[in-house]
Amino acid sequence: MNKYQLEITSTELIIRPYFGYLPKIRIFTFLSVIIFCFVPFFTQLDYNIRYILYGIGGIMLFYAIYDFIFRGSVKFLFDKKTNSIYKIYILSIRKRLMALDEMAIINTAEYGEMAYAIGKKKKQFIKNYPISDTFSGGKKSTARETEYIENILNPILEFVNKK
Template identity: 35%
Template sequence: MALYNLDLSGNKMSFQPNLSLYTKIIVFLAAIFLCFAVTPFLPIGFDVKRIIYIIGAGLCCYVIYDFLFVVKVTMIFDKNTRKVYQKIPGIYTKTLMDFEEVRIVNDTSYGTLMYTIGAKNNRFVKNYPISDNFSDSKKGIRKQEEFEATILEPLLEFIR
């Protein structure tokens, strides 16, 4: 599935659960462009321009953080070691749990459905998202069914 960049090869299964945030990053990049390329030519006061530049700098920091630490996160399920890893390329790889501890949780804490994984003994303490948020609209339900068919079912078979 292109939206999650699924890679199922031999004894490893990996995917990126936050790839859908690329559209948000592109929108914010357009806003940053407007802040820094259009604002100097507008007939507004210097103080207003300074505020717009500060907003643009804040958006730059937010986009860099999202791009490096949120979108690039990869969940790796390794059959050789029977462990689940969370990898941020070039920074670190963190061992999350063993296959025996994995429990898939339907998280609806913010009003939309999201699939997360957590350890069986403390699944309400620390959960790691493995899907995007799914709304109750037709498009959200279709995206949820597609996720369940292409990611969730192979994942459940893979960790058993």
């Protein structure tokens, strides 16, 4: 459960639900750098193939940067001092999502896979924020979900409900 980077203090709880994306981001960045560094030296490659490889490298680099900014670096801060939940982006840009007492945890399903999300109690199905990876119906996924509930979800609920 290290991939969620859960940190708990007496007044704050921080979770990075998309921290597991970082290995994929590193791989895409590495592959795009390899393409941009080595393709110019392959003079026997056709002009069209060379630019197709540059396009693939550019798309992978764009995807890695996008994932890093909007997923890999995102944190959720549960703050008892301000009684608020914040979504923190890169460069410490904070967006207040809701008050702690307005939070509801729901199960969301996309493409047949279930995930846990937080939302405001009366609007949780309209606007919600995923705080877990997706879980399918397999044995390994069920074991990961049980581990997630015990190590991540229960501490979040205890933190929010503790006054």
